[in-house]
Amino acid sequence: MKLSFLVLPLLHLSSLSNLCSAAFFTSPSQLSKKQYDFVIVGGGTAGSVLANRLTENSKVSVLVIEAGVNHQGNLNLEVPFLGVTLSGTQVDWNFTTTPQNGLNGRVLPYARGFVLGGSGSINLLTFNRGSDDVWNRWASLTKDQGWSWNSVKKYYLKSSSLVPPADGHDFTGQANPAVHGNGPVEVSVPGFSLPIDDLVVSTSNQLGGRFSFNVDFNSGKFVGVGELGFMQSSIGGGERSSAATAYLEPVESRRNLDILINAQVTKLIQSGTSKSGPIFQVAEIGQPGSSKRWQVMALKEVILSAGVIGTPQLLLLSGIGPSAALTSLQITPLVDLPDVGTNLADHPLVPNYFQVSSNGTWDDVLRNGDNFGATLGLWQASRQGLFVNSPGNTLAYTRLPANSPALAGISDPAAGSRSAHTELIFVDGFAPFGSVPQPATGNFVTVLTAVVSPTSRGSVTLASTDPFAKPLINPSILSTNFDIQAMVQAIKDAQTFLNATPWQKDFKPVPFGDLANARTDTDKASFARQNSVTVNHPAGTARMSPANSNWGVVDSQLKLKGAQGVRIVDASVFPVIPECHIQGPVYIVAERAADLIKSAYGL
Numbered sequence: 001m002k003l004s005f006l007v008l009p010l011l012h013l014s015s016l017s018n019l020c021s022a023a024f025f026t027s028p029s030q031l032s033k034k035q036y037d038f039v040i041v042g043g044g045t046a047g048s049v050l051a052n053r054l055t056e057n058s059k060v061s062v063l064v065i066e067a068g069v070n071h072q073g074n075l076n077l078e079v080p081f082l083g084v085t086l087s088g089t090q091v092d093w094n095f096t097t098t099p100q101n102g103l104n105g106r107v108l109p110y111a112r113g114f115v116l117g118g119s120g121s122i123n124l125l126t127f128n129r130g131s132d133d134v135w136n137r138w139a140s141l142t143k144d145q146g147w148s149w150n151s152v153k154k155y156y157l158k159s160s161s162l163v164p165p166a167d168g169h170d171f172t173g174q175a176n177p178a179v180h181g182n183g184p185v186e187v188s189v190p191g192f193s194l195p196i197d198d199l200v201v202s203t204s205n206q207l208g209g210r211f212s213f214n215v216d217f218n219s220g221k222f223v224g225v226g227e228l229g230f231m232q233s234s235i236g237g238g239e240r241s242s243a244a245t246a247y248l249e250p251v252e253s254r255r256n257l258d259i260l261i262n263a264q265v266t267k268l269i270q271s272g273t274s275k276s277g278p279i280f281q282v283a284e285i286g287q288p289g290s291s292k293r294w295q296v297m298a299l300k301e302v303i304l305s306a307g308v309i310g311t312p313q314l315l316l317l318s319g320i321g322p323s324a325a326l327t328s329l330q331i332t333p334l335v336d337l338p339d340v341g342t343n344l345a346d347h348p349l350v351p352n353y354f355q356v357s358s359n360g361t362w363d364d365v366l367r368n369g370d371n372f373g374a375t376l377g378l379w380q381a382s383r384q385g386l387f388v389n390s391p392g393n394t395l396a397y398t399r400l401p402a403n404s405p406a407l408a409g410i411s412d413p414a415a416g417s418r419s420a421h422t423e424l425i426f427v428d429g430f431a432p433f434g435s436v437p438q439p440a441t442g443n444f445v446t447v448l449t450a451v452v453s454p455t456s457r458g459s460v461t462l463a464s465t466d467p468f469a470k471p472l473i474n475p476s477i478l479s480t481n482f483d484i485q486a487m488v489q490a491i492k493d494a495q496t497f498l499n500a501t502p503w504q505k506d507f508k509p510v511p512f513g514d515l516a517n518a519r520t521d522t523d524k525a526s527f528a529r530q531n532s533v534t535v536n537h538p539a540g541t542a543r544m545s546p547a548n549s550n551w552g553v554v555d556s557q558l559k560l561k562g563a564q565g566v567r568i569v570d571a572s573v574f575p576v577i578p579e580c581h582i583q584g585p586v587y588i589v590a591e592r593a594a595d596l597i598k599s600a601y602g603l
Contacts, residue, residue, distance in 0.1 A: 044118020166191025186236025
C-alpha cells in the first residue's frame with residue numbers, strides 16, 4: 001500500500017542528489033555517451049530489476065533514466081514503519097486524482113515513488129505473489145502460456161527469499177519456507193508482535209469458514225471461501241528491502257551501467273520506419289525548469305518502466321495512443337493505439353475505526369514525541385521494536401458469500417476460486433488514512449477493508465502537452481455496483497470479526513465516528529463513498545494482449561504494438577489487476593521480461 005498517516009512527523013530529508021557514486025549522473029549534460037544498447041525509462045521496481053539483469057553481460061551497455069532522486073540518505077525510506085510518512089514528500093510524485101463520482105466528488109492524493117526503487121521504495125511493503133489463478137488468467141487472456149503460473153514460478157523464486165524476522169523468533173506456523181525462493185528481495189513475517197496478533201488468530205480459529213487460518217499466502221492459494229494469516233513484507237533485518245537496495249545497489253559499480261537521476265524523458269522520437277510501423281529508438285530528455293533537451297539512442301530497445309501513470313503519459317506525448325485525442329491536443333498521431341491510458345484499475349480501501357478498552361495499542365507512539373523518539377532510537381540502535389514492521393501484522397483475504405448482491409447478474413470478477421474479492425488488514429492503533437485525524441485521546445484498532453477484484457475502470461489522459469505537467473488521473477473508484485456492494489460486505493466482515501468472543505475480554509471494540517452510525521447496508525455504502533481512498537495499486541494502462549488482437553498496447557512479449565524498438569515493463573502491462581498487493585507481481589514480470597529481452601538478442 002502507498003497511503004499516508006497524516007500525523008506522523010517527517011524526518012529530515014537529505015539532499016539526495018549529492019550522494020552520487022561514479023555510476024550516477026544528475027544532468028543529461030554529464031553523460032559521456034549518446035548511445036546505449038538499452039535505455040530504461042524509470043528506475044523504479046521493474047527498471048531496477050532490468051538494469052541488474054541486462055548488465056550481467058559485460059558487453060551490454062545500459063542507461064537508466066529516473067525522474068526522481070537517489071534513495072540513499074533518507075531514513076524514512078529505510079525504516080519499515082515510516083513508509084507511512086512518505087506520501088506528499090519529495091520522494092512522491094504528489095499526483096492527485098480527478099474528482100471521483102463514486103466518492104461524492106472527492107479528490108484523492110495518489111502517491112507514486114519519485115525515487116530510485118520507485119513505488120516499492122515508498123509503499124507499505126506487503127509482499128504477495130498472487131494466486132496461481134492470477135497468472136493462469138493472464139496466460140488465457142494473452143494466449144501465451146509463458147504467463148501461466150507453471151511458467152513464471154521460477155521468476156518468483158528468482159526475485160525474493162524468505163528471511164528470519166527482525167526479532168529472530170521461531171516463525172514456524174506463520175510462513176512456509178518451502179514455497180519461497182532465493183532472490184535478492186528479502187521477505188519476512190512481522191518482527192515485533194502486537195497485542196492484537198493473538199486475538200486475530202484466536203478469532204480465526206473460532207470463526208473458521210471465511211476466516212480460516214492460512215500459513216502462507218505465497219503458497220498460491222489465497223482463499224478457499226476466505227483465509228487469514230500473518231503479513232509477509234519486503235523487510236530484511238528490520239529494514240526495507242526494495243528494488244533499489246536489492247537489485248540496483250549491488251551493481252552500481254558495473255562499468256556498463258549508467259544511472260541518470262533528476263531527469264525526465266519528455267518523449268520518444270521516431271528514428272526510422274519498418275514493416276511493423278515507426279521505429280522509436282531515441283529518447284528526448286529534459287529537466288524541470290529548463291527548455292534545453294538532450295537525446296540519447298537505444299541501439300536495441302527503449303524500455304518503458306515509467307509506471308502506470310508515467311508510461312501512458314509518455315506514450316501519448318510521443319504520438320502513440322488514440323489518434324483523435326492526440327489530434328485534439330495538436331500532437332501528430334504516429335501509432336493509433338486506442339487502449340493507451342485506458343483500463344486503469346485500483347483497489348479501493350476504507351479505514352474502519354473501533355475504540356477499545358485496552359491501553360496496549362501503539363496510539364501514544366504517534367501522539368507523544370518522546371515515545372516516538374524512543375521507538376525510533378531503538379530501531380536505530382538495534383533494528384528492533386515497533387518500527388521494524390509495517391503498521392499491520394495480520395490480514396485476511398475473503399471471497400464473497402455465494403448469495404452476495406455484488407455478484408448478482410455478473411460473472412465473478414476474481415481470477416478463480418483461489419483468488420479473493422476483499423481484504424482486511426488489522427492495525428493495532430488509529431491509522432488516519434484519508435481525512436480523519438487521530439483523536440487526541442483514547443485507544444483504537446483499525447480494520448482496513450479493501451476490494452481486491454474491482455470492476456471499476458478509469459484512465460490516464462493528458463492535461464497538457466507540457467511533459468512536466470501532471471496528467472489527468474481518474475481511477476473511477478467505486479463506480480460499479482459490484483465494487484460498492486463488495487465493500488459493504490467487507491465492512492460487515494470487519495464488524496463481525498471484532499464482535500467475536502476473543503475481543504470481548506480486554507479490548508471490547510466499539511465502532512467509532514461515522515462507522516457507528518452506518519447501521520444498514522445503505523448507510524455502509526454511504527460511509528464507504530465518504531471515506532474510501534485507494535491502496536495505491538494502479539495497474540493496466542498499457543495492458544498486454546495477443547499480438548493480433550485489436551485491444552491492448554503491448555503483445556505478450558511486452559513489445560509495443562504497431563511500432564518497433566519499444567518494450568514496456570511495469571504494472572501498466574497487467575491485463576487485469578491481481579487480487580493481491582502488486583509489488584510481487586511487478587518483480588515477476590520484470591524478471592521474465594529480462595529473459596525475454598536476453599533471448600531476443602542472444603545475450
